[in-house]
Amino acid sequence: DTAVSQTPKYLVTQMGNDKSIKCEQNLGHDTMYWYKQDSKKFLKIMFSYNNKELIINETVPNRFSPKSPDKAHLNLHINSLELGDSAVYFCASSQSGLPGALHFGNGTRLTVT
Amino acid sequence: GEDVEQSLFLSVREGDSSVINCTYTDSSSTYLYWYKQEPGAGLQLLTYIFSNMDMKQDQRLTVLLNKKDKHLSLRIADTQTGDSAIYFCAESTSGTYKYIFGTGTRLKVLA
Numbered sequence: 003d004t005a006v007s008q009t010p011k012y013l014v015t016q017m018g019n020d021k022s023i024k025c026e027q028n029l030g031h032d033t034m035y036w037y038k039q040d041s042k043k044f045l046k047i048m049f050s051y052n053n054k055e056l057i058i059n060e061t062v063p064n065r066f067s068p069k070s071p072d073k074a075h076l077n078l079h080i081n082s083l084e085l086g087d088s089a090v091y092f093c094a095s096s097q098s099g100l101p102g103a104l105h106f107g108n109g110t111r112l113t114v115t
Numbered sequence: 116g117e118d119v120e121q122s123l124f125l126s127v128r129e130g131d132s133s134v135i136n137c138t139y140t141d142s143s144s145t146y147l148y149w150y151k152q153e154p155g156a157g158l159q160l161l162t163y164i165f166s167n168m169d170m171k172q173d174q175r176l177t178v179l180l181n182k183k184d185k186h187l188s189l190r191i192a193d194t195q196t197g198d199s200a201i202y203f204c205a206e207s208t209s210g211t212y213k214y215i216f217g218t219g220t221r222l223k224v225l226a
Contacts, residue, residue, distance in 0.1 A: 045216040106157035
């Protein structure tokens with residue numbers, strides 16, 4: 003199946019812990035993204051990588067560190083988790099050029115207790 | 116900065132048409148998109164329109180774009196209960212890799 007897949011689907015952890023979310027796409031796209039969706043369903047861009055190079059780095063605490071080992075993978079590591087980090091995190095990918103529509107994974111629901 | 120606004124809720128009866136509206140502020144937008152999000156799932160691309168087009172039709176979906184007023188709408192004909200979801204509009208500008216999403220409209224279809 004061609005898709006954007008992310009793991010885990012659910013992540014429940016305590017404040018202060020460090021956790022990672024992994025994302026892989028087999029669509030052959032050259033750009034990958036992390037988006038955060040809060041409880042009101044607002045979607046905000048966090049990071050974007052094009053050909054493994056960081057191109058978008060929005061105002062995100064430096065506890066969040068993305069890593070792109072190759073064009074098909076983009077991981078997100080979060081240090082010292084806080085209650086406010088609870089959200090759904092979506093990975094997405096796109097191909098440079100028009101129309102460049104985003105293709106999303108199914109999300110990782112992170113709950114920090 | 117760029118902003119994309121949508122009304123939060125829409126309720127329609129099964130078989131009626133639904134119209135979901137969106138306004139945006141960035142006049143350099145190149146593409147405008149409509150996405151559907153069902154519970155527990157990611158966003159699924161429904162359709163998109165290039166900024167120099169006025170209308171695009173794709174089966175039950177009709178997208179209208181008024182570039183002068185920066186207004187985008189999505190019409191769903193013969194709305195079904197399976198269409199109940201959150202609908203997001205989004206805009207992007209060529210070469211920026213930045214997609215700005217609207218606040219989402221929760222569509223509820225009543226049987």
